[in-house]
Amino acid sequence: MSDTATTQDLDSRLEKHRTELTGYCYRMLGSAFEAEDAVQDTMVRAWRSFDKFEGRSSLRSWLYRIATNVCLDMLNAGNRRARPMDLSEATPVSQAKLNSRPEVTWLEPVPDGRVLPSVVDPAETAVERETIRLAFVAALQHLPPKQRAVLILREVLAWKASEVAELLETTVASVNSALQRARATIAESQPASTDASDPLDEEQKALLERYVAAFEGYDMKALTALLHEDATLSMPPYDLWLRGHDDIVGWMLGVGEVCRGSRLLPTVANGTPAFAHYHPTPDGDGYTPWALMVIEIEEGKVRGISSFLDTERWFPLFDLPARLGKDGSPA
CATH class of the missing domain: 1.20.140.160 (PhyR, sigma-like (SL) domain)
Structure with a gap:
């Protein structure tokens, strides 16, 4: 040879x-x-x-x-x-401040395909x-x-x-x-036990469709109906995290108001459902990357939302489009 x-x-x-x-x-x-x-x-x-x-x-x-x-x-x-x-402990929205920590601080998301071998x-x-x-x-x-x-x-x-x-x-x-x-x-x-991503699960599929509709429509009443009462929202690289309907909605309608009009593109991370989160461009001509949003589901409701904001790292890793067009499709 x-x-x-x-x-x-x-x-x-x-x-x-x-x-x-x-x-x-x-x-x-x-x-x-x-x-x-x-x-x-x-x-x-x-x-x-x-x-x-x-x-x-x-x-x-x-x-x-x-x-x-x-x-x-x-x-x-x-x-x-x-x-x-x-x-740290959860921060009440009235005291919320965005303090970033170095990249090496944070647990990182990973695409399933990079770490899960095919098994029968x-x-x-x-x-x-x-x-x-x-x-x-x-x-x-x-x-x-x-x-x-x-x-x-x-x-x-x-x-x-x-x-x-x-x-x-x-x-x-x-x-x-x-x-x-x-x-x-x-x-x-005691790591929480959450549901794995399963595109064949009709109940999970319906929940995620409702989540997308509520988030893209910025309908806080519809969104909170999908969350556990003690659901969490975190946004690495910021160390702030929020717990419960009132604080999450308070954030979304305050500092988080910049997310109004966003589009979500489905993906999978860490064995669970996830979305690529895109913000509208200032000129209204399309949408640009904002966050990789990992969703943790338990007993038919959303238990946690982890929005990883360093899109220059996450979107290429997950092979996500660098831009969406006006209609929300990959550009």
Whole structure:
């Protein structure tokens, strides 16, 4: 076999693991961009040291070992990604101020296609979606890095304790102890269980259609009818977040009034429904990006709205149009 053929074969073998590795690194790091950087670093390290790969474990296990070490190195800086509600109490709308924090502060959204490999088993798909939800990934950030790796490998990826022990170069007893502590911490943070995106669910589809109609029509009565009483609204990179109908409506009819006349384009993020939010242009000739809006649904109503405002980062990542025309269609 020629060197070119060997190179192409190795490329193919490594690349088929890229999506699942990105999902693993995203759960570890809480950042879509850092996850992709970590996987790229993993692939480069694997390429450079492939001649040392002895085949005593599978290629997949070996890649996870490299990816884990890359993530642990990145987490040594001590950064912990968070949601606004992890950093402060809800702010009454009467006291609301927009204070931005550095980008490295925030848990980031991620497109499903970047982190969810295609699997046949519906149960596996459900677990994959459940464990990339914003609330769950935020809860993972409370764990020390090695506990985080143990929990993801054991609970999400269903590795055996012996396999995790070999990957982390530790004992099965140590892995089991770390898992027990990690489970206790996750239980304390109680990440809310929200509904996954399901285009075949007629009830969810109807709810989202009503949400779009209420938001685009700026009908606050119709909008609040779709929200839980203690629904939340957050807007990274600002640390402000609001809870409850009165404060959310107060914001929407105050500072948020700039959103009147917006258009929403459906997408999916973190296993849940999402929208690309576009504002009308000053000349009325179309609509320009404003936010990536991630919607969390529970028991038939909206539990949380997370509007990520850095559209220069999110819209290209999600392959969203850079502009909508006058009629609201991609321009």
